Amino acid sequence: MIIGGRVLLSGLSLVLGLGENWAILGANGTGKSSLLRLLAGIENPLKGQVLADGIATTAFSKKSLARQIGLLPQFEEDHYWGCVEEYVGLGRFSHSAGLWAKSHDDQIMTQRALENFEIKDLSNREYRSLSGGERQRARLASLMAQDPKLFLWDEPLENLDYSGQMKFLSWVCDLTRKNNRASMMVIHDINLLSRFFTHTLMIFADGSHLAGACSETLTLSNLEILYQTRFDQVMHDGARLFVPSV
């Protein structure tokens, strides 16, 4: 695909399976967000196609695609005037058969998402009046309510405090493993990877990429090439941690 006259991500071939939890790593501007947009059908690839259950995503209607693949972009425009509950309920758009009524399922999923992200007591607050972290939790909750088979998150940890980050990541872990969903996330915190993720996709500055299980891809040399920075490797409780060396 071409962004700003540059070809990004050529020759990428990737198979995502249910139950897998992917992290996308890469330096700024290498096309991580673009890849997510491509997978979600918001942009089209120059060559090739995206298949969901063997069917090209371009063949889906927007609504049915949103039930298969859901994306939470990093940014959105700030013109929403409604309350938090309605905001989270917007995630149910692709599920509502009628244009007017909200089904019982919609109610349950919305309430569950509000509870899961601990914003139930903010239900009636105006979305615009929330703090950055509360907003982010409402945004995450709306994708949970959307409940697609493949969850795509673009830097979802932004604005979350540590407890929020840990809760979110372990929830995604459970979601993929127990509820048989797939997840793919752009993330910059490399030390969280081996604890929560099954697979990693590294996108390098030269446009090449490396995909595989975390245990194989997460090496000191790969990370140093990826970020063009030297790292120190530290062992802690039997886990390898990577610290950028100054």
Next chain:
Amino acid sequence: MMRIGQSSALFLVACLSVFVAIACISFGSVSIPVAKIVESIRSGEGVYWTVISQLRFPRVLVAFVSGALLAMSGCLLQTLLRNPLADPYIFGISSGASLGVLGALVFAVPTYSIPFGFLGAGLVIVLVALIARRGADWNPYRLILTGVMVSAGLNALISLILVLSPPNMMKGMIFWMMGDLTYAQPRVWAGALAILIIVFGVFFGRALDAMSLGPERALAIGVSVKRLEYVVYLLASLAAVAVVVEGGAIGFVGLVVPHMIRMTGVWSHRYLIPMSACVGGAMVVVADTLARSVWAPVQLPVGVMTALIGVPILIYLLNKRSDVRN
């Protein structure tokens, strides 16, 4: 601020606006008491009946429908462009229609003024869409800037027509451009369009709500953004044209009414659109009643009145709103 549900707010506003419209039938150069109105409607004859059925009722009806169309058009465009300053005339539609109508008047084909108005506005709608649409998506900035440029060009042509027109026609033309319902007739298509937009707003309200998060997020939620944008653009433009060809560019209603309603806590388009119709309709009816009675028998342009009413209300609400926020 006291909060009531959106649906009860809609019900209240709908009742109020109908009441206002009926009350305005009794005001004018001859004031008719409500009892007389009821009496003459029942009998169906007499001077009052003639005044009501031939003059007042059609006038109130056309004012209400015009206001409803303008307010809904403004509401749709504010959502489409995600810009609080959007109003029905932002794309130069009124300039296109005015050019058509004034052109027809000056070049001595006044009976065709309405078709000419439609023609002028239609060309603007297509032109703006074609220019602004050239990229991958509807970029609000390009759309707004294109519209502003097109209307600046057309306004120059309008000024040219005004300067070249015979002096005895000039006052009427200026009057009409400010928005004037003196010669307006209620039209079936305008009413049908208003109803169509209300139905659209109710059924596609959630999709419109999602649009306020931007096209990318709306797409990811499952909204067919491009199709929705085309429909919104077309409906909002047609609503503006339908008003302008009859009553000129009545200002301010389309800009102010949606904000007034949002500031009372109603935000969902399922309620926002029908409420805009009610409030916009009532506002133009009141403005028009004032326009034809305060200086009676001289009639003032209704567009002057809508601004005189709208400005203080919006400023008041803006201040009140900031108090609530802080």
